[in-house]
Amino acid sequence: MIDAATRLYCVFGNPVRHSKGPLIHNAAFKNKGINAVYLAFEVQDAAGAVQAVRTLDIQGASVTIPFKESIMKHLDWIDPTARAIGAVNTIVNENGILKGYNTDCQAAVAPLVPFGVSGKTVCIVGAGGAARAVAHGVAAQNGNIIITNRTEQKGKALAETVNARFIPANEMANIQADVVINTTSIGMVPKENGISFPPEALTSDMVVMDVVYTPLRTRLLDAAEQKGCTTIDGLSMFIAQATAQFELWTDMTPDTDLMRNIISGTI
Numbered sequence: 001m002i003d004a005a006t007r008l009y010c011v012f013g014n015p016v017r018h019s020k021g022p023l024i025h026n027a028a029f030k031n032k033g034i035n036a037v038y039l040a041f042e043v044q045d046a047a048g049a050v051q052a053v054r055t056l057d058i059q060g061a062s063v064t065i066p067f068k069e070s071i072m073k074h075l076d077w078i079d080p081t082a083r084a085i086g087a088v089n090t091i092v093n094e095n096g097i098l099k100g101y102n103t104d105c106q107a108a109v110a111p112l113v114p115f116g117v118s119g120k121t122v123c124i125v126g127a128g129g130a131a132r133a134v135a136h137g138v139a140a141q142n143g144n145i146i147i148t149n150r151t152e153q154k155g156k157a158l159a160e161t162v163n164a165r166f167i168p169a170n171e172m173a174n175i176q177a178d179v180v181i182n183t184t185s186i187g188m189v190p191k192e193n194g195i196s197f198p199p200e201a202l203t204s205d206m207v208v209m210d211v212v213y214t215p216l217r218t219r220l221l222d223a224a225e226q227k228g229c230t231t232i233d234g235l236s237m238f239i240a241q242a243t244a245q246f247e248l249w250t251d252m253t254p255d256t257d258l259m260r261n262i263i264s265g266t267i
């Protein structure tokens with residue numbers, strides 16, 4: 001029941017009306033018996049969003065496109081990993097001190113860890129915000145990273161920060177890797193016919209992960225499945241980053257099966 005003691009959490013983004021955050025966080029609060037509510041706020045600027053956190057004593061917030069970078073300078077403290085990545089996706093209000101974290105990074109590798117990352121060759125397709133989080137997560141697990149990206153300059157810059165090799169997009173078909181991760185928006189609705197990595201370069205011993213989760217089965221994952229690869233969908237990362245946020249806010253671990261079931265029913 002919402003009452004005068006209900007604590008407020010939210011997501012800041014623009015656009016944000018498609019966000020699945022309210023569905024899973026509110027379900028998790030209810031499931032854990034926590035008197036809190038999580039809302040989606042479509043805001044215009046990072047400074048205004050942070051001021052709202054201070055004014056309304058919002059206890060925690062998720063931060064999504066396009067504010068993950070611009071929000072940083074308005075916070076009181078940034079976790080070293082988030083600083084290295086250059087992006088914050090989580091705000092924790094600790095008695096008025098606003099702390100910024102990046103849970104995308106650990107979330108990106110969490111679904112890969114059971115298959116082993118250390119010493120494996122991991123090809124990351126893309127060099128945007130998601131790619132940066134994934135690359136730092138894989139580097140922390142001692143994976144050998146290959147970056148490939150449409151815009152060479154961006155790809156090379158990311159490769160340099162994580163000590164990776166850069167391979168131009170037109171040479172993707174020659175890439176030999178143990179793990180392939182799509183971090184681009186290729187394959188996401190309304191461009192679900194796109195595929196970010198050449199299917200002919202996929203082999204049955206590979207693990208193929210997509211960060212896109214609308215649709216859940218992207219063309220890349222379909223092609224990978226046909227080749228006999230192990231596949232990991234984008235929901236795995238999404239739920240892992242939300243789980244880490246929930247833990248930062250409440251010191252409790254949410255029911256991840258509950259989260260997955262709720263989202264799966266809406267995609």
Ligand code: NAP
Nearest residue numbers: 126127128129130131150151154183184185211234237238
């Ligand atoms: P971003 O910073 O804008 O980066 C987009 C990346 O996609 C860039 O590398 C860009 O290449 C590439 N790209 C886009 N359109 C392309 C095209 N037509 N052909 C070739 N490359 C193309 O975006 P982001 O924040 O990294 O997000 C990327 C995707 O990850 C989105 O779909 C987002 O929903 C998803 N995501 C999922 C999770 C999760 O938890 N599952 C978390 C974060 C993000 P250029 O450098 O050449 O422009």
